[in-house]
Every structure is written in C-alpha cells, then in structure tokens.
Amino acid sequence: MFPGADARREEADYALVGAPLDASTSFEPGARFGPRRVRHYAEHFDDYDHRTDQRFSSLAVYDHGDVGPTADVSEYLTFLRGALSDFREEGAVPLLVGGEHTVSVAGVRAVDPDVFVCVDAHLDLRESYAGDPLSHATVTRHALDAADRAVILGARTGSEAEWDRASESDVTVVAPADVADWEPDVGDDESVYLSVDIDGFDPGYAPGTGTMEPFGLSPREGRRIVRDLAPSVEGFDVVEVNDRDDGQSAVLAAKLLRAFVYAHAMDR
Numbered sequence: 180m181f182p183g184a185d186a187r188r189e190e191a192d193y194a195l196v197g198a199p200l201d202a203s204t205s206f207e208p209g210a211r212f213g214p215r216r217v218r219h220y221a222e223h224f225d226d227y228d229h230r231t232d233q234r235f236s237s238l239a240v241y242d243h244g245d246v247g248p249t250a251d252v253s254e255y256l257t258f259l260r261g262a263l264s265d266f267r268e269e270g271a272v273p274l275l276v277g278g279e280h281t282v283s284v285a286g287v288r289a290v291d292p293d294v295f296v297c298v299d300a301h302l303d304l305r306e307s308y309a310g311d312p313l314s315h316a317t318v319t320r321h322a323l324d325a326a327d328r329a330v331i332l333g334a335r336t337g338s339e340a341e342w343d344r345a346s347e348s349d350v351t352v353v354a355p356a357d358v359a360d361w362e363p364d365v366g367d368d369e370s371v372y373l374s375v376d377i378d379g380f381d382p383g384y385a386p387g388t389g390t391m392e393p394f395g396l397s398p399r400e401g402r403r404i405v406r407d408l409a410p411s412v413e414g415f416d417v418v419e420v421n422d423r424d425d426g427q428s429a430v431l432a433a434k435l436l437r438a439f440v441y442a443h444a445m446d447r
Contacts, residue, residue, distance in 0.1 A: 204389045208421065274415050292326050292372040295328070296330045305338065376418040
C-alpha cells in the first residue's frame, strides 16, 4: 500500500491503481516493477506537508493495489479503463502508477479530457512502433483520439513524421529550455489529464527508466507543473519507472504524486 493511502474505497477522494505493464518496452525493461518501487520509496516521507498544511493520510486516498496485465494489451487497457471509470463514477480522482506509458491510454479513455498534458522526453506520436500500434511510443497519438489537444512538456526527440504531426494545431511542444517559463493555457471549463513520464526528467535525476534522454527537466520544474495544473486535472499518472537505479526515479515519482494530491486537495 502507498503510505498514507489507507482510506476505504467508499470514502475515497483519490484512488491509486498500479498498472505494471511491461509489454512494449523497447530498450531497458523493468517498468513492471514501477508500482512496487514507487510505493516502497514513499515509505520514509513525512505525512505532513508544510506548504499546504495538510496530512496525506487525511486526504482520503485509497490504494486499490495493482491491476495485473493480461497477455492481450488491448484487452488489458479495456479492463483497466473500466476500473478507472468505476472510480470516476464513485467520485474519486484516479491516480495511475505504471508500468510503461501505454497504461496512460486507459487513463485518458476513462477521463475523456479536453486537454492531455504530458511531461515526456518523447513525442509519442507514432502510429506504431516495431509493428505495435499500442506501443509506449504511440501514447500521445492515442490520447488525441479522446482529447481535443495535447501539450508535451520537455520533449526533445522524435521521428521526422512525429515532428511533422507535432506541428499541427492540436499539439503544442514545449522544449525543456522553455518549460520554466511555460504557463498553463487551460480554460476554466477545460478538463485535463496529466501524465508524467519519468523520462521527461534529466537522467541525472531519474536514471531508472527504459529510454533515457539527456538534457531534460529538473525535479523542481516538474513539481511546479504538477502544482500549477492540479486544479484542472481530473486524472493523473506517473509512468516508466523501472528497477535500474538506486531508487531515484521511484522517489521522484512518489513525491510528484503526493505533490499532485496536496495541490488538488487544496483546490477541491
């Protein structure tokens, strides 16, 4: 269980779901261990947040445990979407912990947001990768089937076809050097799904991920994004943490998840 996430399901304002999918990882595997590691490396955190004067254990967070993958990824995403949709109907904000980035497709489909905002080193706008239309490299393209537009923060690599797609009006790419000055342009009536791919951060801060890319974001920049967007967010995930470091990626992911809950609860 994620520390402090001890609310009962029927009283939950937030529902944490682990999604240990590791099917399409194209370089260094291990994302299946992400949910376990994120929970583990949160164990030493103080319950109290001085900035918001709140205790995490008082914010009605329920940990549903992991929804384990099936052999058929499409079938798994449908099942995971159903679980997240159930929590939405019960009034809880879904908090999804991956697993590879493909699990975000289920989260976006469950929330059906106006805007998909993603912290990511990669554009993830491919139609398929290695012949797989549900690869982790296709997530933003799938998100645009539900959302009206996508904002990719920290992207610094992609294929030529992806950069061409990113030049269209429904996609905004904010380069790492510009993220510090970026201000959310989300309308009061627009809903947001926020996805944090841990590889959006520089590998000096988060080396435990499948496809590292240098020249990424700092943890403070990521925390600012999470806090600023939180009031508009109706679904949140953090993904692509694996077991190939000493816990740096998992502890950052866990802190960002808590930062989201604290900031969202302040507005809620």
